[in-house]
Amino acid sequence: MTAGSRQPPFELTPITALKGVGPQLAAKLEKLGIRCFRDLLFHLPLRYIDQTHITPIGELQPGSYAVVEAHIQGSQVVFGKRRSLVCRIADDSGTTQLRFFHFSAAQKERLAPGQLLRVFGEARRGAAGLEFYHPETTLISADTPLPEGLTPIYPSTEGISQKKWLQLTEQLLERCGQTPIEDLIPKEIQPLSGRAAIADILSFLHRPPRSVNAQDLTQRSHPLQQRLALEELLAHHLSLRQQRWRSQGSGYALQPALPLTKQFLQQLPFIPTAAQVRVHQEVSADLARKMPMRRLVQGDVGSGKTLIAALACLPAVAAGKQVAVMAPTEILAEQHFQNFCRWLEPLGLRVGWLTGRLTAKQRQTTQEGITRGDLQVLVGTQALFQESVTFDDLALVIIDEQHRFGVFQRLALQQKNERAKPHLLLLTATPIPRTLAMSLYASLDISVIDELPPGRTAIKTVTVNNERRAEVITRVGGNCAQGRQAYWVCTLIDESETLQAQAAEELCQSLQKALPTLTIGLIHGRMSGSDKDRQMARFKAGELQLLVATTVIEVGVDVPNASLMIIENPERLGLAQLHQLRGRVGRGTAESHCVLLYQKPLGKTARQRLEVMKTTSDGFVIAEEDMKLRGPGEVLGTRQTGDIQFRIADLSQHQALLPHVETMGETLFTQYPERVTPLIERWLAEREQFAEA
Numbered sequence: 001m002t003a004g005s006r007q008p009p010f011e012l013t014p015i016t017a018l019k020g021v022g023p024q025l026a027a028k029l030e031k032l033g034i035r036c037f038r039d040l041l042f043h044l045p046l047r048y049i050d051q052t053h054i055t056p057i058g059e060l061q062p063g064s065y066a067v068v069e070a071h072i073q074g075s076q077v078v079f080g081k082r083r084s085l086v087c088r089i090a091d092d093s094g095t096t097q098l099r100f101f102h103f104s105a106a107q108k109e110r111l112a113p114g115q116l117l118r119v120f121g122e123a124r125r126g127a128a129g130l131e132f133y134h135p136e137t138t139l140i141s142a143d144t145p146l147p148e149g150l151t152p153i154y155p156s157t158e159g160i161s162q163k164k165w166l167q168l169t170e171q172l173l174e175r176c177g178q179t180p181i182e183d184l185i186p187k188e189i190q191p192l193s194g195r196a197a198i199a200d201i202l203s204f205l206h207r208p209p210r211s212v213n214a215q216d217l218t219q220r221s222h223p224l225q226q227r228l229a230l231e232e233l234l235a236h237h238l239s240l241r242q243q244r245w246r247s248q249g250s251g252y253a254l255q256p257a258l259p260l261t262k263q264f265l266q267q268l269p270f271i272p273t274a275a276q277v278r279v280h281q282e283v284s285a286d287l288a289r290k291m292p293m294r295r296l297v298q299g300d301v302g303s304g305k306t307l308i309a310a311l312a313c314l315p316a317v318a319a320g321k322q323v324a325v326m327a328p329t330e331i332l333a334e335q336h337f338q339n340f341c342r343w344l345e346p347l348g349l350r351v352g353w354l355t356g357r358l359t360a361k362q363r364q365t366t367q368e369g370i371t372r373g374d375l376q377v378l379v380g381t382q383a384l385f386q387e388s389v390t391f392d393d394l395a396l397v398i399i400d401e402q403h404r405f406g407v408f409q410r411l412a413l414q415q416k417n418e419r420a421k422p423h424l425l426l427l428t429a430t431p432i433p434r435t436l437a438m439s440l441y442a443s444l445d446i447s448v449i450d451e452l453p454p455g456r457t458a459i460k461t462v463t464v465n466n467e468r469r470a471e472v473i474t475r476v477g478g479n480c481a482q483g484r485q486a487y488w489v490c491t492l493i494d495e496s497e498t499l500q501a502q503a504a505e506e507l508c509q510s511l512q513k514a515l516p517t518l519t520i521g522l523i524h525g526r527m528s529g530s531d532k533d534r535q536m537a538r539f540k541a542g543e544l545q546l547l548v549a550t551t552v553i554e555v556g557v558d559v560p561n562a563s564l565m566i567i568e569n570p571e572r573l574g575l576a577q578l579h580q581l582r583g584r585v586g587r588g589t590a591e592s593h594c595v596l597l598y599q600k601p602l603g604k605t606a607r608q609r610l611e612v613m614k615t616t617s618d619g620f621v622i623a624e625e626d627m628k629l630r631g632p633g634e635v636l637g638t639r640q641t642g643d644i645q646f647r648i649a650d651l652s653q654h655q656a657l658l659p660h661v662e663t664m665g666e667t668l669f670t671q672y673p674e675r676v677t678p679l680i681e682r683w684l685a686e687r688e689q690f691a692e693a
Contacts, residue, residue: 301583
């Protein structure tokens with residue numbers, strides 16, 4: 001080491017300091033985010049296998065994983081539909097076969113008769129009874145010991161075997177024994193059940209003893225895993241709070257535009273609900289502060305979130321600033337554009353529109369208006385955050401159905417003003433369970449519109465077996481004959497837009513034959529934007545009585561005269577998506593119905609979903625149930641590129657830890673501020689920037 005150079009802290013020692021980690025292996029490890037000792041220590045096993053005892057061949061059960069020790073009887077290449085290497089083995093209790101479809105001549109020679117072989121794998125039914133397909137095999141002697149503990153299985157990438165993970169972690173744990181990793185959470189603020197040292201926890205999880213139940217560890221329910229999950233949730237929470245704290249004083253203080261607001265409210269043909277008034281006041285108070293607003297407005301389908309968004313624009317434009325409103329689809333963006341024009345243009349405000357469908361000339365004209373500041377409110381899709389779009393002075397970003405955008409997209413739009421950080425207002429019609437909101441949105445204030453506008457009727461939901469399809473078709477015909485409109489939503493297991501479109505087209509043709517007097521339209525993801533818009537415009541205008549669609553209509557379509565929704569194969573959709581689709585009806589005064597047309601047989605989870613849809617229309621109850629059935633990642637789309645992934649925490653497993661996270665976070669921030677950043681870096685490393693989005 002040269003004079004004056006310093007050795008990095010133990011946790012930050014480059015991974016290449018481990019024996020056997022050269023440039024090639026280091027590059028593969030880097031794909032998994034492993035660059036230093038700390039990264040490898042917190043690269044925890046996905047599951048665990050118990051290889052600590054031998055199962056006699058005669059006691060094997062189909063579908064069970066087991067370790068077998070037996071002598072090789074013989075090996076031969078078998079030619080059938082696929083060429084395979086078959087190795088026969090026997091112990092005192094019986095015989096079985098190992099089958100390899102991918103093998104080499106050296107492997108065949110290695111499996112020579114008479115040798116003692118240790119096999120681990122899944123026993124499956126085969127042509128000659130129970131067989132092992134591509135099991136792990138090791139030639140052993142009679143005194144070769146079994147593993148002393150459970151075998152960890154690590155998340156991996158191409159070119160890194162489980163054997164290599166064991167070698168690397170073995171080296172690292174040995175070094176940790178000499179230089180233990182630091183505990184960053186003071187014991188006095190830990191719950192009593194979670195005061196084990198972090199070094200001991202990591203050693204245990206990388207090499208659990210045979211006395212531990214492998215299933216408990218795989219399900220992350222062991223007390224030491226809960227202690228580690230608590231630290232991870234705390235790091236995540238602190239990261240979000242820290243981002244919030246850093247934003248103080250870096251935005252615009254936009255004072256309430258009282259004259260504009262009064263004009264705006266006077267022109268409305270309805271009176272806002274008490275919930276809308278309350279949420280508007282919360283948003284206005286945020287906008288008046290220099291700290292940039294970070295507020296999520298949750299409102300069930302049809303609760304009036306768009307009105308809140310329009311009111312939020314007024315303080316910004318009154319101060320000479322600009323607003324960007326981004327929606328995930330062109331259909332929803334156009335609906336917002338029409339609403340904002342109807343509400344804002346009579347007040348003398350200029351509203352612009354930017355999507356990928358504009359001609360080159362239209363786009364250039366719009367972009368010039370944005371750059372000069374001539375356009376005050378910009379509504380559009382992802383086209384808004386492209387590099388070519390330059391704002392004069394962007395002060396407020398409004399993102400509808402925010403969970404449909406990746407973090408990079410949200411950040412790109414917020415970074416359109418170099419002078420100040422824009423205020424951020426997020427809208428979602430997918431209510432978020434409180435447990436998720438507490439942990440994933442600690443950097444946001446949350447408002448809830450928990451009241452529907454007067455005159456809205458509850459949607460009655462029924463489940464109908466597909467065997468009664470003819471009755472449903474008759475009901476659709478009767479509904480439309482009374483002057484009302486209906487949706488028929490077609491879903492497939494395969495998410496290919498081509499197959500979805502094909503299925504929707506076939507359904508549309510069959511319904512047209514069954515209901516020849518109806519005017520039926522079709523909309524699916526393979527249609528051009530202009531064709532989709534044309535069909536939607538015809539449906540809104542009442543020219544189409546029945547609209548056959550894929551789930552492309554899930555978000556944003558507002559047709560008050562539509563009072564009947566048929567959802568085909570609802571068992572294939574999640575609760576949140578079913579709730580969104582159901583919300584396309586019930587927007588007028590007529591009694592509305594949703595028919596869930598399911599296929600038998602129904603699995604347990606599908607039955608639970610449909611029962612929830614029948615018994616409640618409360619979006620927050622549905623969100624909680626959705627999280628129980630599908631897990632938090634699916635509910636919120638937290639697997640989008642750039643979103644933070646939990647390494648060990650599981651919100652459906654570890655909900656009880658969240659109240660501790662809140663109180664511990666407050667104590668660390670106020671009493672142990674020097675520990676906050678190291679704790680965040682341990683768990684989040686370079687991902688902290690995404691907390692802003």
